[in-house]
Amino acid sequence: MLTIDWKERLVNDTKDYLANKLPNKDYDFDIIFNAYPERVSGKIPSEVINFVSGKIVTLLGRKHAKYIPFYLHLWDKKGEYGRSAFIVIISRLFRKQPETYLEVLEHAMNNANPTELSSLLERVVLPVMRKDIPKYLPQVLTWNEHEDPEIRKASVNLIIKLIRRRPDAIPEIIDHFTALWLRPLGEDQANHIALFKAIRKIDPEAYSKVWSDFGHQRDPEIVEILTGTLQHWEPEIEEFVEIWTKSGNARVKKAGLSAMRTLQKKKKKKAKSK
Incomplete structure (x- = not known):
């Protein structure tokens, strides 16, 4: 001291x-x-x-x-x-x-290296963004398009920290990121999975709506994102996954079968807790 x-x-x-x-x-x-x-x-x-x-x-x-x-x-x-x-x-x-x-x-x-990036965004940007989301969130979203994958990852981690304190930003964030599902994400798929896992913990209703809106999709990448976020069982989700397990697309079927195993475990655990 x-x-x-x-x-x-x-x-x-x-x-x-x-x-x-x-x-x-x-x-x-x-x-x-x-x-x-x-x-x-x-x-x-x-x-x-x-x-x-x-x-x-x-x-x-x-x-x-x-x-x-x-x-x-x-x-x-x-x-x-x-x-x-x-x-x-x-x-x-x-x-x-x-x-x-x-x-x-x-x-x-x-x-910056990844540790420095995290510190920069958390200490410089996060405090002001929490106070004025309309002013600062658009800039953070542009970093999600950056050529450096570490900056893209750091921007998503920053958004996760934001919505923990400001869940009112979740609808805009969902709209932005789901719009990106129209194109190949490549290595950024992991960032999307991390984000929607966080959304599930913070706002289960908003997360369930994403499944309602996109569960009918057969695009392998969308299927892999949704199944990658699974942390619980819901009957509607199981219905979507059941269809994917019978898909003729190898990626969709693989993701569906893996997700179904996860869902059955979650379903049994939920039944025992009643």
Whole structure:
């Protein structure tokens, strides 16, 4: 835990850095905290990085947009400390001026590993999207079309986190993703399965409606998505699956037979619980 003395020193060193080094494009911000004596697994504690990063935003005030090259340098050139600082800084600034910082965020997304992607989206985008779904959800949905499969996966995981707190967004999300079933999904099929499994847990009625709307389909990919989401038994679902087990299409029949085995187990378990 940061002591009062160290907080004061870090604040003073941050002020000195912002006044004398940052204006000269000296982006070695680690000079602010390198003297901190404690280490966790040989590294500066995250609490220190977070504290300094927050102070940078506060002290820059309205001049923050002037230093976008600095934020990009943190992400691109300053390693783990820089990326941690970037996430804290952009999470504070994005909510103030999303139009200004969207490009900065996407730059980081395009150069992030899966763990960093998750942290970026959860800490920068999720808080503002929960407050204003119409404003931010369309942008997140565009990331589901991104050429990078990791970004597509991360965008779906972000949507799952959103609907856990904002189930009112589920109808729009269902409409968007089921519309994509008209084309081959390839490796993204797993993302759709994960999403609709989450929808089943959050809003069973909405999930059942998806089955009512698409259970008559014979497209192998749609069948594989629906059967891949099964976590319970319903008589209507069993009727759809029964038809698939007799399909002349090998993929549909295989998915149907596997789903029927799952349904029978769920059905027996439900009967025993009564």
